[in-house]
Each structure stands twice: as structure tokens, then as C-alpha cells.
Amino acid sequence: MTVDVDPGVDVVHAETTLPEYLALMRQPVDFRALMRQVAFAAKRVAAELRVAGLRGMLGSTGQINVQGETVQQLDSYANATFVNNLLRSPVVSDLVSEEMPEGLHLARHKREYALLFDPIDGSSNLDVNLSIGSIFSVRSSDDVLTTGRCQLAAGYVLYGPATLFVLAMRELGVHFFTLDPTIGEFLYWRGPVTMPEKGSSWGANEVHSASWSRRVSNFVSWLKDATPHSTRYSGALVADFHRILCNGGVYMYPSDSTYPNGKLRLLYEAAPLAFIADCAGGRAVSEEQDILEIQPEAIHERTPFIIGSRTEIEHFLPARS
Ligand code: F6P
Numbered sequence: 001m002t003v004d005v006d007p008g009v010d011v012v013h014a015e016t017t018l019p020e021y022l023a024l025m026r027q028p029v030d031f032r033a034l035m036r037q038v039a040f041a042a043k044r045v046a047a048e049l050r051v052a053g054l055r056g057m058l059g060s061t062g063q064i065n066v067q068g069e070t071v072q073q074l075d076s077y078a079n080a081t082f083v084n085n086l087l088r089s090p091v092v093s094d095l096v097s098e099e100m101p102e103g104l105h106l107a108r109h110k111r112e113y114a115l116l117f118d119p120i121d122g123s124s125n126l127d128v129n130l131s132i133g134s135i136f137s138v139r140s141s142d143d144v145l146t147t148g149r150c151q152l153a154a155g156y157v158l159y160g161p162a163t164l165f166v167l168a169m170r171e172l173g174v175h176f177f178t179l180d181p182t183i184g185e186f187l188y189w190r191g192p193v194t195m196p197e198k199g200s201s202w203g204a205n206e207v208h209s210a211s212w213s214r215r216v217s218n219f220v221s222w223l224k225d226a227t228p229h230s231t232r233y234s235g236a237l238v239a240d241f242h243r244i245l246c247n248g249g250v251y252m253y254p255s256d257s258t259y260p261n262g263k264l265r266l267l268y269e270a271a272p273l274a275f276i277a278d279c280a281g282g283r284a285v286s287e288e289q290d291i292l293e294i295q296p297e298a299i300h301e302r303t304p305f306i307i308g309s310r311t312e313i314e315h316f317l318p319a320r321s
Helices: 018-024 029-051 073-087 123-128 206-211 214-226 237-247 266-279 310-316
Strands: 060-064 070-072 092-097 113-121 132-140 153-159 163-169 173-180 185-190 201-203 250-253 283-285 305-308
Touching: 018 029, 018 173, 018 185, 029 073, 029 113, 029 132, 029 153, 029 163, 029 173, 060 073, 070 073, 070 123, 073 092, 073 113, 073 123, 092 266, 113 123, 113 266, 123 132, 132 237, 132 266, 153 237, 153 266, 163 237, 163 266, 173 266, 201 214, 201 237, 214 310, 237 250, 237 266, 237 305, 266 283, 266 305, 283 310, 305 310
Parallel strands: 092 113, 201 250
Antiparallel strands: 060 070, 113 132, 132 153, 153 163, 163 173, 173 185, 250 305, 283 305
16 A cells, blocks of 8 residues: 655644754754653643643642742642653653652653643732643753753743743753643744843832842933833743743842842743753843853752843843853
């Protein structure tokens, strides 16, 4: 029997699924398997989010996590969903999650990938049905406590009006996949995405502005007055970063008197988003150095975080750029 083969089958098209895309781009089989598990967990979380209110899944569990923050029922659900799916994957040997005090080391005959993740980012948006996300970073199992430059890939899932899977790989750039819930697949949407050189919005929690450093305060004055940027801040890092990735601008959570080392976690919030920004032509810094150059010492450490378009970030760090 002969089969007619469509000459276009090996190009990315509107119906290309995430696994097909990774195969077309000749990504390693094990990496493809890992991404399949991450995407599967994200689809489960997206499905649960759609009916969480009806199922009584909103509100807190009454527990406090390793960060000293209240654990929401959906934080717990999403963490269990990611962990259970990844435990099934023979290519993952280390898991680090915001919701687990210790990293999880799995005995595997081959040490391959480590997945570092924040299962639900922006939990304060959960009870009011606003956008939230999941963030992940892929490293070699031997490179968990190394600089962000060692990440093999990074991405996030944005649970908004549509569920988007955003994946950054050094050699391929940043690509968007949209969940089509009617068929349960992430379909290729667009890429490689580049962050505009300059944007027109900025976001931070200004309640802390009285204790920002002079340099941060001067930078914010410049953003507001010299080159008017509108304020946009949703309280969910993934949603706020996604706006910056698409339209340019700045998101920041600098150090302040409440969070002297910054609020955001280096390994599963700041570093993966810095990697994505870098692949898209943007940049991320702490107040002292490039986020991707920070040598981590502990899995849950925090960092001040300023991320966005090159023009704005290089204005913040003129002497270093
Ligand atoms: O994970 C931390 C986080 O929820 C981010 O998603 C968000 O940008 C930030 O904290 C919001 O913090 P705050 O409520 O202090 O503005």
C-alpha cells in the first residue's frame, strides 16, 4: 500500500502540537518526554481552575509554607499534580518546588533532569478569578545550585482567558502554545517572540516605595516622568511578566524593609523568567548584578528582581551595561 505524504508535514503549522513541535525541532527524546509531563500537569491544573469555585477548592488550607506564606488549596493541588506527573517520568531525578521545604531527589539509574517550579504563582489572584501562572526551569540534575545561565530551558503557563504554554530554549528562542481545551492539546501559536527594545508600562507594588533604595526610586521617577510609562500591576508575576514580554516595559520587586533580599525566589521565579527574557532580547537584574550570573546558595533563596526591555534595564544599570 502506498500512502500520500503531505509535503508540508515537517513544517510547523496551525495544528502543530507541543510534542510535534519539539520533535520537528529535533529536541532530545528525554527532553520531549519531560515537556509532555509538564504540559500534562498544566492541563490538569487549567481544568481544575475552571471549576475550582464550584468544587469548594478556593481558599486556604490553613497551612503556612516554607516561605512563611499561607498555602491555598490550589497551591497544594497544583504542587501534587506536578509532582505526581513528574514522579512517573524516568528522566527526572530532582524536583524543587516552592511548596516543598526540601528538594525531592529520586533514585534513578540515570541522573538527567531537574525540574524547579512554582506550581501556582500569584495565589492572591485565585479567589478573585484573575490570571495566575506556573513557572518552571529545566536544569541538568548536576546543576541545581549553579547560575541561571546553566538552565537548559525555562517556561511558564499563563492561566488567563486562554491557557498559554510559553517555552524558551537557548537555540530556538521563545515560543507560545495555546491550549485548545476542546481537544486537550497545546497548539503552536507563535514565535520566536522578541521583547520590544523599549516599552510603555511598568509595574511594582508601590506600598513599599518608602523603603526602596535611592537608585530604584530615581529609576521609577524616570519611568513615570521622563518617559511616561503607564502603571500595570496585577499581583501575579507571570501575568505581569507576560505583558512585558509581549509589549516591553519593566516589572520589578526590589528590596525593601519588608523583604530586604527581595520577595521573589531565585531558582523557580527570577532565574527562569530572566532566561526567557534573555532568549527574547530582554534583560533581568537584581540591584547588583545580572540575575543569570547569581550563584545560588540555597534552593529557596530570594532576590531583588527588575526585568524588562533592554532600554529601560540598561538605564537602571548604566555603568554595567
Ligand atoms: O510569588 C510571589 C508573588 O505572588 C508574585 O506572583 C507577585 O508578583 C508578587 O508575589 C506579589 O506580591 P505583593 O502582593 O507583595 O505585591
